Amino acid sequence: METFNYIGQQSGIDYNHITKIVNLMYFEGPLLAYYVGNNGENYLLYWIDNDDKYNRWLVFTTEVESVYRYISGKTSLLNLLKKYSNDQIAVVDIDNEINFHERGIIRRNTLKSSYLPSKDSYFDILDVDCSPYREDRAICRLSTAGGRKRVKTPTYQV
């Protein structure tokens, strides 16, 4: 996995006390997930890489309104990560026992483009349709008709 130039060692995030709200992208496991912290902080965990021991995630700090803006199709995932989140990102490796190992802090503008989603990365029902969790598929009902991209409610019962 790539080595980052860390600007700091600790984000202060208590990974033992963050609560997952919903997966926003899922295929054979989560790829993007929305979490909240004990003090109401909002985090996006974004998968970027793996090796034979760890899966590597970036932890973005954002606002709930920005997450809703993404789900409702008003902004892309690229904008959500580049514009509607904090500049400092935590790099976390998660092992097979789901232990979080924070490696350090990087600046958002140092992320290579291959780690970032495309410009047209708007939320789509396909992002969560393969999830076995009802709450993941149910977020499609939060889409609004005024969003840039209409997200269709699935026709099967969730």
Add this chain to the structure above:
Amino acid sequence: MERFKYQAEIDALINKGKKMPDIFSPENKEAYRFVFCRSVINHLPVYIQQPQRALKDKAVVEGYALSCFETKDAADKMQQRLAAKFNAIGDSLCCGIIENPDGMITAASPVSRHFELFEFEDCDLSTKFKVIKTYGNF
């Protein structure tokens, strides 16, 4: 009824109150799966892969099943959707026929055409699924 390949693990979850989805005999169903063409280790469920790509989600029995698509187009559409994440999922598409002795399947989603295969003990998809396409610049 035949035992599933991961019966002990599935039973452990069911004993904790988890529910098995509705499952059906595949009846020679055509299926498409993402694999790594240069790997000898494919066709492993989410919870068996190492390291498993998981967060603090509650465990579900689908974690011991294999993701499949009903059509090539549906798989291609998902690959385009997840292109930036594809080193997590696979670099190639394989195809095969799931027969009744292979296991039981869930109903496919009408949206993504995705379904799950719960393998029986003797199922070995590596002998009956063939790579038909390699994606991108891997």
